């Protein structure tokens with residue numbers, strides 16, 4: 001079990017004023033009362049905010065009648081849902097079998113070093129979040145990582161760091 | 174004269190290798206020089222190790238070019254398209270002359286992958302030129318009743334390609350026997366095995382094959398609704414499925430009186446998964462579609478009796494569905510002609526790991542593992558020594574080199590302690606540590622256990638702790654026996670397939686590579702030089718130039734030495750991080 005995911009920290013940055021809850025209205029409209037709607041609701045909310053802030057849970061629960069505890073149960077069960085803000089670029093380093101055999105650990109290590117964060121953390125400037133995922137489906141190009149919709153294959157620690165450096169340069173300009 | 178066709182392979186793997194840039198470059202050249210050829214898109218033919226791939230079809234035939242980067246585009250378009258001189262050295266496959274890659278295609282029989290890489294997956298017209306929806310037309314035209322369709326599937330002998338290997342025809346018969354107003358068909362596209370991508374390629378390359386398979390299944394069991402449960406990590410597959418669904422609806426293959434069959438009302442929707450391996454298990458998948466936590470439940474009742482929304486439900490894997498139209502169109506015997514007695518037909522494998530020619534292959538059952546790896550796959554990267562192959566992902570096991578004459582069919586693979594699985598085939602060489610592989614899989618299953626059963630939740634955690642300890646040099650006498658004992662208890666006491674199979678990677682590696690476990694535990698050595706904590710880093714006297722780079726980069730200051738003098742690593746301080754090894758420009762660090 002991903003026990004770690006349940007220990008949610010309250011994030012002080014996300015006060016109610018920072019979250020525009022009215023954005024939720026169209027998806028609530030779309031899914032309200034439909035059976036099996038909980039996951040699509042949460043997915044829709046996460047698409048809007050990048051993660052699911054506490055206020056969003058409360059609003060969804062109030063307006064759809066789904067129990068807050070049920071919703072939190074689902075959100076913590078699936079790897080897809082985030083309860084904390086993430087960086088602008090999410091670096092998903094593949095740790096599937098094929099990538100593991102081709103030394104994916106070296107990629108994660110190199111990125112950890114160049115961003116100075118741990119796995120799962122976000123850089124202080126909010127530009128990058130480093131994550132490990134299981135298989136991106138490009139196993140023949142192992143080791144692989146994905147940033148946004150772009151996939152990078154046949155990486156080495158060096159080339160992975162270079163990709164990050166290039167993105168950072170682009171962001172700063 | 175027909176126009177020359179230039180076709181670029183744009184599957185996820187091709188795009189990752191830069192196929193979009195290749196496509197744009199060709200399009201730009203076509204525009205700039207006003208060239209007269211037809212530029213088209215397709216998906217992956219499975220030859221991932223040569224991506225990006227570009228096929229050119231001229232009056233003589235077809236030429237498949239490999240590793241076409243922007244430089245090669247210039248050369249190929251200029252020589253081949255403008256001057257009609259094929260650039261032979263870049264051609265990886267053609268009927269016109271032999272190439273070094275011919276062995277990759279020889280021995281393959283494409284049934285499920287019949288159209289992948291040959292059609293534009295976003296064009297229903299191209300799919301229909303290749304007989305999409307003809308099986309359904311045949312059913313309507315010859316008025317084959319549902320029982321007749323089920324009988325054909327039974328006779329073909331096809332077994333579920335999702336891993337379980339249950340006879341598909343039987344499953345359909347159960348679902349057909351359940352009486353209810355509402356029934357559902359589900360396509361399992363959760364593809365949880367990390368290191369496998371058969372289903373992704375199929376959905377990206379030929380979505381209509383899967384849709385038609387589902388329509389046929391729905392007709393056979395009397396289903397009213399269909400769902401494709403697809404991993405969210407496959408955005409391109411989801412996009413192409415939705416395009417295909419809209420096209421199929423427009424052509425009347427879905428919807429009211431689908432395929433022109435009266436009172437056959439059936440439509441399909443895509444549901445995105447939310448990232449949980451256990452949701453590949455059928456009862457967990459159903460819970461997830463219903464919007465709940467994806468926890469498996471006890472069977473019986475089987476989904477065929479009580480599934481989605483408590484209605485009879487039939488679940489099959491993507492590859493199973495893609496085979497169905499071919500079987501109906503070509504007959505059961507044409508299918509069962511391939512394969513072995515108890516495992517008929519073909520199977521798609523994703524060849525990955527330390528293999529030269531990584532990619533997707535579809536082979537008749539009964540071929541040996543050795544042939545797949547050495548004839549199709551071209552052998553091991555850098556000609557290292559082949560050690561083992563992993564089949565079945567986290568539920569499977571490692572088959573050692575000396576058993577590589579095992580044939581691929583459900584029963585023979587099971588006899589080794591591995592399972593056929595969904596088709597992931599990860600090849601390992603002498604540099605892969607088998608204890609580390611076991612630890613890797615346990616780490617995966619331990620994280621993905623839904624937590625419902627105690628043995629699966631806590632047992633896998635204890636096993637992971639022991640394995641981690643062994644790979645860090647803290648192994649103790651008795652650890653192997655403890656792992657075995659825990660394995661049998663977890664297998665016996667878990668509710669679903671996840672727990673029941675989770676110990677397989679450990680059991681098979683102990684069975685075939687016990688000496689590696691013992692080397693870790695007794696000698697504190699990793700024979701494959703993979704487990705970092707067990708390695709010793711030393712400076713090679715003859716090659717060290719005294720450049721000081723290692724000493725500067727060592728995070729724990731364990732390296733000493735003056736400029737231009739031999740350096741020295743203090744073994745007491747060294748944390749085996751490997752930085753010196755990767756930073757040294759003179760290969761002057763030895764690992765032992």
Ligand SMILES: Cc1cc2nc3c(=O)[nH]c(=O)nc-3n(C[C@H](O)[C@H](O)[C@H](O)COP(=O)(O)O)c2cc1C
Nearest residue numbers: 333334335361364365453454455489490493670671
């Ligand atoms: C833990 C677990 C994970 C599974 N993952 C998948 C999967 O990713 N894809 C799949 O098709 N079947 C998966 N299965 C098998 C399904 O439960 C089911 O047997 C299969 O989808 C049936 O289709 P088939 O008869 O066509 O193989 C999994 C089973 C278990 C126990």
Ligand code: FES
Nearest residue numbers: 094096099136139
């Ligand atoms: S294992 Fe990394 S992409 Fe599949």
